Amino acid sequence: MILTYRYRLKEPRAAMRELARQAQAVNFVWNFCGETQEAARKWGRCWPSGYDLINLTHGSSHELGLHSDTVQAICKQFAHSRDTHKRRPRWRGRKSLGWIPFQVKRAIRMDGDAVVFLKRRYRLWMSRKLDGEIRCGSFAQNARGRWYLNLQVEIAEKRDCGTGQIGIDLGLKTLATLSTGEKIENPRHLAQYADKLAIAQRAGRKDRARVINAKIANCRKHFLHAVSTRLVRENRRIVVGNVNALGLAKTRMAKSVLDASWSQLRSQLRYKAMRHGAEYIEVDERFTTQVCSGCGAVSGPKGIADLGVRDWVCCECGLSHDRDINSAINILITGRNAGLQ
Numbered sequence: 254m255i256l257t258y259r260y261r262l263k264e265p266r267a268a269m270r271e272l273a274r275q276a277q278a279v280n281f282v283w284n285f286c287g288e289t290q291e292a293a294r295k296w297g298r299c300w301p302s303g304y305d306l307i308n309l310t311h312g313s314s315h316e317l318g319l320h321s322d323t324v325q326a327i328c329k330q331f332a333h334s335r336d337t338h339k340r341r342p343r344w345r346g347r348k349s350l351g352w353i354p355f356q357v358k359r360a361i362r363m364d365g366d367a368v369v370f371l372k373r374r375y376r377l378w379m380s381r382k383l384d385g386e387i388r389c390g391s392f393a394q395n396a397r398g399r400w401y402l403n404l405q406v407e408i409a410e411k412r413d414c415g416t417g418q419i420g421i422d423l424g425l426k427t428l429a430t431l432s433t434g435e436k437i438e439n440p441r442h443l444a445q446y447a448d449k450l451a452i453a454q455r456a457g458r459k460d461r462a463r464v465i466n467a468k469i470a471n472c473r474k475h476f477l478h479a480v481s482t483r484l485v486r487e488n489r490r491i492v493v494g495n496v497n498a499l500g501l502a503k504t505r506m507a508k509s510v511l512d513a514s515w516s517q518l519r520s521q522l523r524y525k526a527m528r529h530g531a532e533y534i535e536v537d538e539r540f541t542t543q544v545c546s547g548c549g550a551v552s553g554p555k556g557i558a559d560l561g562v563r564d565w566v567c568c569e570c571g572l573s574h575d576r577d578i579n580s581a582i583n584i585l586i587t588g589r590n591a592g593l594q
């Protein structure tokens with residue numbers, strides 16, 4: 254399977270200048286592709302393919318001070334994003350975040366805790382060991398102006414997942430409820446940052462707000478990684494409901510935050526399960542709150558009116574349920590049935 258590894262670059266000024274210069278050249282090539290396409294449209298020709306664009310830009314890399322592979326990667330990416338969105342990709346200007354792609358391994362060389370690109374050494378924060386075969390990658394800048402090296406790495410699948418089976422109910426109040434009865438709460442320190450964020454926003458300090466936002470996103474990601482790693486270590490089958498926050502009644506802010514957490518946790522579980530040889534299943538989670546996990550009768554709380562009902566007793570078999578745990582167990586049952594088919 255292919256994973257993306259991301260390393261932050263250490264940033265002495267000379268390296269930053271060089272990357273900024275290359276990023277500008279990348280924008281130039283990108284915009285050239287856009288103009289070429291515009292001209293083709295004007296003259297009633299078909300859109301140039303990635304290979305046409307590569308032919309047109311052939312030999313320009315030396316003059317632009319780019320790696321020839323970077324120029325090819327831009328052309329291919331341009332054609333690709335145009336064909337997926339069915340329109341001309343956006344112009345890249347001064348405000349665009351820096352991006353320098355390369356599509357073959359030979360464009361770069363890893364050298365200890367540094368990467369060599371176009372005869373220049375860039376030192377990295379080696380946050381984790383790089384194992385596996387590098388396919389392609391890019392240098393990219395984030396909204397805070399920091400540079401990262403992204404590497405697409407082909408790694409071998411291992412079989413070292415756990416032995417258990419688990420259903421996960423993603424929720425509003427608790428982040429996740431497990432079919433074992435465990436509840437994973439949202440980490441509380443995020444609320445602290447939210448206060449700081451509000452203060453910064455009221456004071457109109459955009460740079461400060463951006464820093465805090467990045468901090469919150471990082472903390473959440475770190476927390477979710479810890480959760481998903483643990484779940485895959487312990488289980489060989491993981492079943493998650495397909496809930497999305499957009500359908501739920503809550504404030505707009507909370508929705509986007511929840512949605513980000515849920516989809517992040519799901520995608521982490523998906524690739525980690527794949528990597529460690531566990532089975533990952535996503536199931537339709539309608540009715541999972543209403544059905545009794547003991548006898549299968551539809552006796553639980555229904556609809557939005559009963560959203561506040563946390564505990565209930567099944568009128569058919571007399572079992573008492575916690576709403577979320579019951580739902581998680583139902584999700585596991587549904588997933589197990591889907592797995593058997």
Ligand SMILES: [Zn+2]
Binds near residue numbers: 569570
């Ligand atoms: Zn029952």
